[in-house]
Amino acid sequence: MADGETFDAGTQLARVSGTARSVLLAERVALNLVQRMSAIATKTAEYVRLAEGTRARITDTRKTTPGLRILERFAVRCGGGSNHRYSLSDAVLAKDNHLAVMTGGDPEKLTGLLLAAKAQLGHTTHFEVEVDSMDQIEPVLAAGVDTIMLDNFSIDKLRAGVALVAGRARVEASGNVNTGTVAAIAAAGVDVISIGALTHTVAALDLGLDVELTAG
Secondary structure (H helix, E strand, O other): OOOOOOOOOOOOOOOOOOOHHHHHHHHHHHHHHHHHHHHHHHHHHHHHHHOOOOOOEEEOOOOOOOOOHHHHHHHHHHOOOEOOOOOOOOOEEEOHHHHHHHHOOOHHHHHHHHHHHHHOOOOOOOEEEEEOOHHHHHHHHOOOOOEEEEEOOOHHHHHHHHHHHOOOOEEEEEOOOOOOOHHHHHHOOOOEEEOOHHHHOOOOOOOOOOOOOOOO
């Protein structure tokens, strides 16, 4: 079967051939990888389906298994999702801890500090800022950021936040996203929903390898 295809229980996904020794040596590693990646693609497809009919794009995060990020991000795409930044060098994302360090707890400094940070970036570098309260939105927007992340906002506050941003930046929602909440989050009008659970808490699909012996 091709990457991204759906299947039912009992479906043969692939056929491999080789000596008994080589097949049995590779069996567990191969199954572990395919089971995990299939689970990620399946979970992503579920979130994508729940967000259908909205503008929201379902994306992963950097909460990936060490050494497996390339494969896990590919699995997200196979499930119909999109990828967030691959590493810290792909875009600048100022999160709550960064803002706390930058401002020293003084919100009046926020716009100026973000403008100073933005002035040091190349013209192709995407600049995103995470906020956790409504009163941070205007000071962040005043710095001309590309994306504003509304972190752990309630559904009502997400709607209010989207209305306040009013198209001046891309709006990302993050935090408290699960299959029971994602539809309402998407319907709030956000552009992106980032979900760490796509890669960090999936349960592997139950796949197995059956051996068929041939003469020779």
